[in-house]
Amino acid sequence: MKASDLFVKALEAEGVEYVFGIPGEENLDLLESLRSSSIKLILTRHEQGAGFIAATYGRLTGKVGVCLSTLGPGATNLVTPGAYAQLGAMPMLMITGQKPVKTSKQGRFQVIDVVDMMRSITKYTTQVVSGDRIPSVVREAFRLAHEERPGATHIELPEDIAAEQTSAQLLKPSASRRPIAEYKSINRAVAMIEGAKSPLLLIGAAANRKLTSKMLKEFVDKTGIHYVTTQMGKGVLDESHELFVGNTALSSGDFVHRAIDSSDLIINVGHDVVEKPPFFMQHGGREVIHINFEPAAVDPVYFPQLEVLGDIANSIWQIKEQINNQQQWDFSFFRKVHNAYLVHKSESENDDRFPVLPERFVRDIREAMPKDGIVTLDNGVYKIWFARNYLAAFPNTLLLDNALATMGAGLPSAMAAKIVYPDKPVIAVCGDGGFMMNSQEMETAVRLKLHIVVIILRDDAYGMIKWKQAHMKFADYGLDYGNPDFVKYAESYGAKGWRIAATDEILPRVKACLAEPGVHLIDVPVDYSLNDKTLNETLLQRSQQL
Ligand SMILES: Cc1ncc(C[n+]2csc(CCOP(=O)(O)OP(=O)(O)O)c2C)c(N)n1
Numbered sequence: 092m093k094a095s096d097l098f099v100k101a102l103e104a105e106g107v108e109y110v111f112g113i114p115g116e117e118n119l120d121l122l123e124s125l126r127s128s129s130i131k132l133i134l135t136r137h138e139q140g141a142g143f144i145a146a147t148y149g150r151l152t153g154k155v156g157v158c159l160s161t162l163g164p165g166a167t168n169l170v171t172p173g174a175y176a177q178l179g180a181m182p183m184l185m186i187t188g189q190k191p192v193k194t195s196k197q198g199r200f201q202v203i204d205v206v207d208m209m210r211s212i213t214k215y216t217t218q219v220v221s222g223d224r225i226p227s228v229v230r231e232a233f234r235l236a237h238e239e240r241p242g243a244t245h246i247e248l249p250e251d252i253a254a255e256q257t258s259a260q261l262l263k264p265s266a267s268r269r270p271i272a273e274y275k276s277i278n279r280a281v282a283m284i285e286g287a288k289s290p291l292l293l294i295g296a297a298a299n300r301k302l303t304s305k306m307l308k309e310f311v312d313k314t315g316i317h318y319v320t321t322q323m324g325k326g327v328l329d330e331s332h333e334l335f336v337g338n339t340a341l342s343s344g345d346f347v348h349r350a351i352d353s354s355d356l357i358i359n360v361g362h363d364v365v366e367k368p369p370f371f372m373q374h375g376g377r378e379v380i381h382i383n384f385e386p387a388a389v390d391p392v393y394f395p396q397l398e399v400l401g402d403i404a405n406s407i408w409q410i411k412e413q414i415n416n417q418q419q420w421d422f423s424f425f426r427k428v429h430n431a432y433l434v435h436k437s438e439s440e441n442d443d444r445f446p447v448l449p450e451r452f453v454r455d456i457r458e459a460m461p462k463d464g465i466v467t468l469d470n471g472v473y474k475i476w477f478a479r480n481y482l483a484a485f486p487n488t489l490l491l492d493n494a495l496a497t498m499g500a501g502l503p504s505a506m507a508a509k510i511v512y513p514d515k516p517v518i519a520v521c522g523d524g525g526f527m528m529n530s531q532e533m534e535t536a537v538r539l540k541l542h543i544v545v546i547i548l549r550d551d552a553y554g555m556i557k558w559k560q561a562h563m564k565f566a567d568y569g570l571d572y573g574n575p576d577f578v579k580y581a582e583s584y585g586a587k588g589w590r591i592a593a594t595d596e597i598l599p600r601v602k603a604c605l606a607e608p609g610v611h612l613i614d615v616p617v618d619y620s621l622n623d624k625t626l627n628e629t630l631l632q633r634s635q636q637l
């Protein structure tokens with residue numbers, strides 16, 4: 092069999108449905124093998140778009156998302172999505188081409204050491220040196236990308252290896268189960284929780300990767316223990332529930348941090364240090380139990396006293412089975428914090444000034460979206476407002492990146508969400524800066540006939556950096572730009588473009604776009620002028636009053 096045929100058969104055997112990417116001439120054998128396979132090739136307009144779609148496919152399905160590029164320039168374009176998948180623990184495989192390795196008349200034209208380049212952003216990176224190695228290399232790349240902690244892997248398939256003949260046989264995945272926590276660590280966790288006065292549950296990214304909601308729900312229902320979510324832990328438990336306290340969109344100074352400060356024990360489920368710290372641990376301060384698939388990487392802001400390692404859902408189940416509710420448990424302050432948060436939220440989210448305040452915009456999106464709708468975010472200052480104020484009801488219904496925190500992933504991740512869940516409403520919320528980093532994928536979205544709503548929060552600036560600049564008392568400098576006419580821009584792709592001219596137009600417009608199939612782009616002017624005061628002063632003052 093031709094090696095590229097075997098490679099594609101190996102992908103099929105791993106259950107691959109899609110390959111996202113841009114082929115180069117070095118991938119043409121592989122492309123030909125894909126043509127007659129069950130795998131759908133989805134062509135994008137930039138490798139970054141392909142990589143972000145593949146990573147988000149992995150994030151949503153738990154299966155390995157696959158992307159493809161040529162050598163050199165195509166491969167360098169995959170670096171950012173590779174880092175996004177690796178840091179964000181999203182299972183993804185990058186396949187790149189290479190010039191012939193046995194004999195080549197091309198000198199070093201386009202040749203860089205891609206395998207080496209990928210080393211720092213992958214769990215596994217290798218060159219296929221012979222067709223016979225394909226089954227084991229592909230299997231290993233999938234095993235590692237998929238296994239906790241998931242991440243990026245990379246295979247380089249050189250042109251001449253792809254074209255050679257091989258008689259190698261495919262390797263099947265071994266049957267395996269994730270290890271479960273050892274009983275002594277469970278006993279200790281139970282004793283610590285029972286001995287605490289105000290234990291608080293913190294839910295982080297890893298809890299969103301596997302099915303943990305059911306067990307966590309049983310745990311909080313039985314114990315009445317309140318919960319806080321990290322940015323990437325949103326939606327694992329319903330955030331509109333009375334036991335919810337708040338989200339750690341900020342690292343300090345918000346209402347939720349008063350709850351954390353008053354707690355004497357944090358039951359930290361699925362958090363790891365790639366996320367911007369949800370709170371800062373202090374020596375001699377409250378204790379932390381780290382419940383995760385993986386041990387805690389020690390960090391100046393994170394050094395838990397106990398680790399319960401193994402399948403998260405199983406650990407929670409074991410703890411729930413053993414634990415007895417305690418008379419001394421006192422959650423009254425958590426309720427107070429939550430109420431203060433809700434009061435403050437409702438004050439600002441009804442403001443109808445135009446351009447719109449981010450708080451009001453978040454409220455309108457929440458109102459427009461059914462509970463199972465998916466909102467994907469690019470990276471900008473609005474991310475804080477969504478994390479803080481958008482109450483997610485189900486796992487992975489607010490997709491944001493609090494790991495690499497890259498710009499440019501908002502639109503591609505919405506496309507991935509729609510590909511995975513064609514029946515769910517999908518909205519991408521992007522800054523004008525982040526949107527323009529991968530706006531070319533509007534063409535891909537239109538070509539694929541996806542029904543998505545892309546909303547651009549337009550401040551004609553890199554607003555997030557402006558906010559930090561102002562906070563550091565620097566002059567306003569170097570962060571403003573002009574924008575295309577986004578309505579015409581959308582229309583030039585064959586999408587529908589809309590402009591908002593008053594705040595009360597937002598909700599009906601978003602609803603109308605969700606009801607009408609097609610790619611929609613809505614230009615929403617946004618007012619960030621209150622961000623600094625609200626996020627750095629008002630929240631601090633109001634939360635300190637509690
Ligand atoms: C690829 C990349 N480049 C730069 C940054 C640094 N950065 C973070 S937010 C931001 C500004 C984002 O601007 P925009 O997308 O318009 O969102 P806004 O904050 O204005 O709403 C920048 C430059 C980043 N996170 N990712």
Ligand SMILES: [Mg+2]
Binds near residue numbers: 523548552553
């Ligand atoms: Mg902006």
